[in-house]
Amino acid sequence: MSTQNRGSLVVIEGLDRSGKSTQCQLILENLQAKGKKVQLYKFPDRSTAIGKKIDAYLKETSQLSDQVIHLLFSANRWELIDDIKSKIQSGVTCVLDRYAFSGIAFSAAKGLNWEWCKSPDRGLLRPDLVIFLHVSPEIAAKRGQYGEERYENIEMQKMVEKNFERIQREYTEEKLSFVTLDASSSLETVHSQIINLIDKVDVSRALETL
Ligand code: T5A
Numbered sequence: 001m002s003t004q005n006r007g008s009l010v011v012i013e014g015l016d017r018s019g020k021s022t023q024c025q026l027i028l029e030n031l032q033a034k035g036k037k038v039q040l041y042k043f044p045d046r047s048t049a050i051g052k053k054i055d056a057y058l059k060e061t062s063q064l065s066d067q068v069i070h071l072l073f074s075a076n077r078w079e080l081i082d083d084i085k086s087k088i089q090s091g092v093t094c095v096l097d098r099y100a101f102s103g104i105a106f107s108a109a110k111g112l113n114w115e116w117c118k119s120p121d122r123g124l125l126r127p128d129l130v131i132f133l134h135v136s137p138e139i140a141a142k143r144g145q146y147g148e149e150r151y152e153n154i155e156m157q158k159m160v161e162k163n164f165e166r167i168q169r170e171y172t173e174e175k176l177s178f179v180t181l182d183a184s185s186s187l188e189t190v191h192s193q194i195i196n197l198i199d200k201v202d203v204s205r206a207l208e209t210l
Helices: 020-033 049-058 066-089 100-109 114-121 137-141 154-173 187-199
Strands: 009-014 038-042 093-097 129-134 178-182
Touching: 009 020, 009 100, 020 038, 020 093, 020 187, 038 066, 049 066, 066 093, 066 100, 066 114, 100 114, 100 154, 129 154, 129 187, 137 154, 154 178, 178 187
Parallel strands: 009 093, 009 129, 038 093, 129 178
Antiparallel strands: none
């Protein structure tokens, strides 16, 4: 991909109810106010046919095997990746609310093989920056609407938290910029830390793949 005037690819990850969507919206407003072109993507994208299957699974109105739901989450990313790629090529900063890292962290927490969990997302765009919003599962559980979906219980979230620590170690070794922020502080504090990191993203190098 040409590096000339490309946009950046930023991923926000975290446990359930860690404040990802709130922060993504604030990023959007901040960058738009600076006159930048920016597009937000939320994974899972529940609006597509695949996304509707995922939504039913998360709301526990349908059952699927652990392998099948893992592949559906990945397919949901693949169905949007060409759109993301063309946006980045035309200079748009793309902010992703969850990405492949969630796929690994949640499915491996259910006992699926680590490398198997990584494999369906190989070839997707590699982000310029991943920010993991860290709140303890106990704090997240006290936030609004917690417990309404399948994985929203403290035991599961603790396993997911451990998996994100491993993901950060592994991808940092592969030179991916993966930063953990304390997301239990105020919205404004978390937001300004995120913006500082986004402002430093280097878009002079070509985007690679995972
Ligand atoms: N999943 C996902 C997989 O298993 N595999 C995959 O490949 C992918 C992509 C749904 C589930 O799917 C799993 C992971 C999930 O279990 P989701 O739709 O992203 O994924 O679900 P959630 O993480 O639950 O998303 P939410 O939108 O519900 O939570 P957010 O975005 O983390 O939190 P947000 O911003 O909505 O905030 C939650 C509450 O906290 C408050 C907000 O006002 C809100 O009430 N809040 C704060 N309160 C105090 N201090 C702060 N700093 C706060 N920030 C936010």
